[in-house]
Amino acid sequence: MVTTFVSSPPNQAPPMHTLTSTLACVYKPLTLLIYFTIILTLNLQSMASTTTIFSILILLTYAATTATSQPPSSSSTVCQSTPYPSFCQTTLPINNSSATIYDYGRLSIRKSITAASKFANSIDKYLSNSPGLTTGTVRALQDCQYLAKLNLEYLSNAFATVNTTQTTLSDTKSEDIQTILSAILTNTETCIDGLQSNAASWTSKDGVVSPIKNDNKLYSVSLALVNKGWGSKKSKKNRVSHKHKGLEAISETVGRRKLLQVDGTGSQVVVSQDGSGNFTTITDAINFAPNNTSPSTAGYFVVYVTAGVYEEYVNIPKNKKNLMMIGDGINQTVITGNRSVVDGWTTFNSATFIVVAPNFVAMNLTIRNTAGAIKHQAVALRSGADLSTFYKCSFEGYQDTLYAHSLRQFYRECDVYGTVDFIFGNAATVLQNCNLYPRLPMSGQFNAITAQGRTDPGQNTGTSIQKCNIRAADDLAASNGTTVTYLGRPWKEYSRTVYMQSFMDSLIAPAGWSVWSGDFALNTSYYAEFNNSGPGSDTSQRVTWPGFHVINETDAVSFTVSGFIVGDAWLNQTGVPYDAGL
The missing domain is CATH 2.160.20.10 (Single-stranded right-handed beta-helix, Pectin lyase-like)
Known part of the structure; x- marks a missing residue:
C-alpha cells in the first residue's frame, strides 16, 4: 500500500481504482500506520494537501470499521443523545444494520475534519484579498485562520484516539478527548464573536459566519457521540486535600542558585533588563526555549525573569511545551501592555x-x-x-x-x-x-x-x-x-x-x-x-x-x-x- 501512494503526485490522491482495491483488503489495526505513512509520503506543504490527506483517511478508516461489543443502533436512536437529532440523522446516514455508537462517533469526527478543512481553506481565500478589508476585519479573520488550523489538529488527534479502540477509553484519555472536542466548539465560537464585533460592516461576513455555525452543529454532534460511546464512567468522590510543596519552598527567594535546586526542571535561562542575564527580553528567552520537550526526560525549561517592568507582548506558542516562567514576585516582575x-x-x-x-x-x-x-x-x-x-x-x-x-x-x-x-x-x-x-x-x-x-x-x-x-x-x-x-x-x-x-x-x-x-x-x-x-x-x-x-x-x-x-x-x-x- 505504501508503494501505491508513492507513485501518485505529491498533492494528488491515488487513482480511484487503486483506492478501491486497497479498501477491499484494508484491516483496521493498520489504519493509523497508513495515516502516518501518508503524511510522510506526501510531504504536505499546503492546506490543500491537508484536505487530500483527510479525504484519504476518511475512506480508509470508514472501510476498516469492524464489529464491536456495543449493540447495533439506528441513526435515529443514536442521534437522540445529541443536541441536534434531526441534523445528526441527515448528516450521519449509515446504511449498516450492525453499526454501533462507535461507528457513528468515528464518522461524525471524520465529517468534522472535512468541514474544518473546508472552512480553513475559505478563510485563507478571504485573507488573500485582505488589501480591500479593514484592519478590524483582517484581524478577526486572522483569529479565525489560527483557530481553524488548531481545530484541524485537535480533530485529527481526536480521531486517532477513538480509532485505536472499539470500546471505552481509559478515564484519562476520555477526559482528554472530551476536553479537545470542547475546545473545538470554543474556538469556532471565538471566531464568530470576533467577526461579529470587529467585522460588523463587512459585506461578506455572513458568508463566513453561516457555514461555521453549521459546522458547530457537527462538532456538537461529535462531542455528544464521543461522550456517549467513550465517555468516562468514573464517579466523582471527594478527595482528601493534598498539598504539594515543591515550588512553595522557593516562593520567597527565587534566584539562579535556587532555580537549580528545583526538582523536575531542566535547563534554565535568565532574563534581566540590565544585561546581566542570558537575555534582556522575555520574548527572546521564549524563542530560545526548545520545542516539544517531554517533562519526563528533559524536565521543565525554566525562564527566570528578574525584577523589572517589561513592556512587551508575550506569546508562548503551542510548540513550547513544558515551559516554566518564574519572576521575583508580584509587583516585582511586571509584564505590561495596553491593547x-x-x-x-x-x-x-x-x-x-x-x-x-x-x-x-x-x-x-x-x-x-x-x-x-x-x-x-x-x-x-x-x-x-x-x-x-x-x-x-x-x-x-x-x-x-x-x-x-x-x-x-x-x-x-x-x-x-x-x-x-x-x-x-x-x-x-x-x-x-x-x-x-x-x-x-x-x-x-x-x-x-x-x-x-x-x-x-x-x-x-x-x-x-x-x-x-x-x-x-x-x-x-x-x-x-x-x-x-x-x-x-x-x-x-x-x-x-x-x-x-x-x-x-x-x-x-x-x-x-x-x-x-x-x-x-x-x-x-x-x-x-x-x-x-x-x-x-x-x-x-x-x-x-x-x-x-x-x-x-x-x-x-x-x-x-x-x-x-x-x-x-x-x-x-x-x-x-x-x-x-x-
Missing part, C-alpha cells in the same frame, strides 16, 4: 500575555493591561494552554482581565483585578485560594466577576472558584458605594460557574447574579454556591432562575481540582500546592 478593542484589536488578541503551550507553569509574575476602563475589552492574560498552572501571580485590568479561553487550567494564590466580566472564557478552570478584587468601573457600569462561555451541554468546561476571597479593590472601596457587583452573568447559553468555600464581602449584591440580556440562558446556565462565608454570601435573596442552585457536598465535589480538571493526574509534577477535594 484594547477600542484601539482596533480583537478581544482574543488584545492580551498582554498569551500562552497556548501545554503544561505551562507561571509563578511570581504580575501581568497587566493598562488600557483602562474607557477602552472596554482589554485582556491581561489569555490562556489556551492545556494543563496550565499559575501560582502566586497577579492579573490586572478592567474589562476582560483574565481570559481563560479553553482546555484545563489551574490558578493558585493569585490576585485578579477587574470590572466587567473580568474572569471569562470557556476553559475548565479552578481558581483556588485566590483574591478577586472588583475595581471601580466607568460611570453607569456594574461589576460582574465572571462571564463564563460554555455553549454546549456536552462541554466539560466551567469556572470553579474555591476557597477564594472576594473584596473590593482600593478604588472601589473608596468610592461612594453605589457600584453594584455581581458574582457573574451568563455570557453564553450553557454558562457554568460555581463558588465554593469562599469569603464574599459586602460588595456582592444580594441577588448575586446578573442577567446578560433579558431571559437569555436563565434556564440553561448553571450557577451554584456551596458553603461560602462573609456578608455577601447570604443566598436568601439570590436570583430565582432555574439555572441557579445552592448545592450540597455531593454536587460540589464535581467542581474540585480532582473532580473538575483531573488535577491529580498532572499537578503533582508542577510542584504547585493544591487541594484536591473540598
Whole structure:
C-alpha cells in the first residue's frame, strides 16, 4: 500500500481504482500506520494537501470499521443523545444494520475534519484579498485562520484516539478527548464573536459566519457521540486535600542558585533588563526555549525573569511545551501592555500575555493591561494552554482581565483585578485560594466577576472558584458605594460557574447574579454556591432562575481540582500546592 501512494503526485490522491482495491483488503489495526505513512509520503506543504490527506483517511478508516461489543443502533436512536437529532440523522446516514455508537462517533469526527478543512481553506481565500478589508476585519479573520488550523489538529488527534479502540477509553484519555472536542466548539465560537464585533460592516461576513455555525452543529454532534460511546464512567468522590510543596519552598527567594535546586526542571535561562542575564527580553528567552520537550526526560525549561517592568507582548506558542516562567514576585516582575478593542484589536488578541503551550507553569509574575476602563475589552492574560498552572501571580485590568479561553487550567494564590466580566472564557478552570478584587468601573457600569462561555451541554468546561476571597479593590472601596457587583452573568447559553468555600464581602449584591440580556440562558446556565462565608454570601435573596442552585457536598465535589480538571493526574509534577477535594 505504501508503494501505491508513492507513485501518485505529491498533492494528488491515488487513482480511484487503486483506492478501491486497497479498501477491499484494508484491516483496521493498520489504519493509523497508513495515516502516518501518508503524511510522510506526501510531504504536505499546503492546506490543500491537508484536505487530500483527510479525504484519504476518511475512506480508509470508514472501510476498516469492524464489529464491536456495543449493540447495533439506528441513526435515529443514536442521534437522540445529541443536541441536534434531526441534523445528526441527515448528516450521519449509515446504511449498516450492525453499526454501533462507535461507528457513528468515528464518522461524525471524520465529517468534522472535512468541514474544518473546508472552512480553513475559505478563510485563507478571504485573507488573500485582505488589501480591500479593514484592519478590524483582517484581524478577526486572522483569529479565525489560527483557530481553524488548531481545530484541524485537535480533530485529527481526536480521531486517532477513538480509532485505536472499539470500546471505552481509559478515564484519562476520555477526559482528554472530551476536553479537545470542547475546545473545538470554543474556538469556532471565538471566531464568530470576533467577526461579529470587529467585522460588523463587512459585506461578506455572513458568508463566513453561516457555514461555521453549521459546522458547530457537527462538532456538537461529535462531542455528544464521543461522550456517549467513550465517555468516562468514573464517579466523582471527594478527595482528601493534598498539598504539594515543591515550588512553595522557593516562593520567597527565587534566584539562579535556587532555580537549580528545583526538582523536575531542566535547563534554565535568565532574563534581566540590565544585561546581566542570558537575555534582556522575555520574548527572546521564549524563542530560545526548545520545542516539544517531554517533562519526563528533559524536565521543565525554566525562564527566570528578574525584577523589572517589561513592556512587551508575550506569546508562548503551542510548540513550547513544558515551559516554566518564574519572576521575583508580584509587583516585582511586571509584564505590561495596553491593547484594547477600542484601539482596533480583537478581544482574543488584545492580551498582554498569551500562552497556548501545554503544561505551562507561571509563578511570581504580575501581568497587566493598562488600557483602562474607557477602552472596554482589554485582556491581561489569555490562556489556551492545556494543563496550565499559575501560582502566586497577579492579573490586572478592567474589562476582560483574565481570559481563560479553553482546555484545563489551574490558578493558585493569585490576585485578579477587574470590572466587567473580568474572569471569562470557556476553559475548565479552578481558581483556588485566590483574591478577586472588583475595581471601580466607568460611570453607569456594574461589576460582574465572571462571564463564563460554555455553549454546549456536552462541554466539560466551567469556572470553579474555591476557597477564594472576594473584596473590593482600593478604588472601589473608596468610592461612594453605589457600584453594584455581581458574582457573574451568563455570557453564553450553557454558562457554568460555581463558588465554593469562599469569603464574599459586602460588595456582592444580594441577588448575586446578573442577567446578560433579558431571559437569555436563565434556564440553561448553571450557577451554584456551596458553603461560602462573609456578608455577601447570604443566598436568601439570590436570583430565582432555574439555572441557579445552592448545592450540597455531593454536587460540589464535581467542581474540585480532582473532580473538575483531573488535577491529580498532572499537578503533582508542577510542584504547585493544591487541594484536591473540598
